Amino acid sequence: MRTRDRIVDAAEQAIREFGIAGATTKRIAQQAGCSEALLYKHFAGKEALFLAVLLERLPALRPALERLRASIGQGDLAGNLAEFALMALEFYTKAAAIASGLLADPSLMAGFRGMLAANDMGPHLPIRALAEILRAEQRGGRLDEGIDADAAASMLMGACFHRANLSYYIDLPEADETWAAAIARTLVRK
């Protein structure tokens, strides 16, 4: 395994175990079996390392969006959206540990924010991608033209993101599947 991959693996594990605050470069380097100096040769800072964990180690939203895009015009739209919501929920649940660690550390977040802006990246892009898919379904006549696709995408993704966070505070009363189906049905109703 390449050193870089070992470092990303070690970072992911450290975040899961100790939270971002406890995922020090010292601990990560030790776990990866390399020096902190070598870690910093591969990653300019903690921000870049945590971004790598987010992009390379988490069940990403990209495959979920690709799958939904591939199903445009096919199958049951509410069913497709419910399936997508479950995948988004899984992603946000796993991403919460990193996202919260960034938010909880104002200086780390400032660096991360700058890095996202410089690379035209950001957590708002999946909402835009979902809105594009919803617009395609509107053109195909499967979704009411009267729906604001951006608002609908914002609500679907937001509901998943919120529920992922709620699951850390309480035992959610309802099964994810039941919840996702109700969300999708409410969104596409004519």
Added chain:
Amino acid sequence: MRTRDRIVDAAEQAIREFGIAGATTKRIAQQAGCSEALLYKHFAGKEALFLAVLLERLPALRPALERLRASIGQGDLAGNLAEFALMALEFYTKAAAIASGLLADPSLMAGFRGMLAANDMGPHLPIRALAEILRAEQRGGRLDEGIDADAAASMLMGACFHRANLSYYIDLPEADETWAAAIARTLVRK
């Protein structure tokens, strides 16, 4: 000013300045002009102190929900919901610093989770309260009976919670008011 209030004020300020990880009881006690021992006489632990900040110092969701409840059957429903969404957005934006600090610290979160369960509290309750209001609007004929009120409430609150978090990562392209109006219109469309 009572010692307890001074401690809660100091905690709020420390969280805003240093994040939860940096908001140590030592720093908070110093700022409040009391000993750490006295701080622990008022609060069993950081969890209880942070819960007090959340409940007593943040622009709460409660007045926003009360206002929406008072407007049942009155005015323009989409307008009322858009106004509510803006208040929820403001609350979640301010609460993000504490929420992320809890999530980022697994042992602090475990204590917080236990405290919520013991007191029948939790961040899911505002969704339930909003669903009750939507059901009242359905009974009054102002909202389509075909809408699942729980799912709609989950989406409206989720969209606000998500957007509050997004604002820390990127400069949001759209004004909050424009966004809130589109969300509300999409939710109540017949």
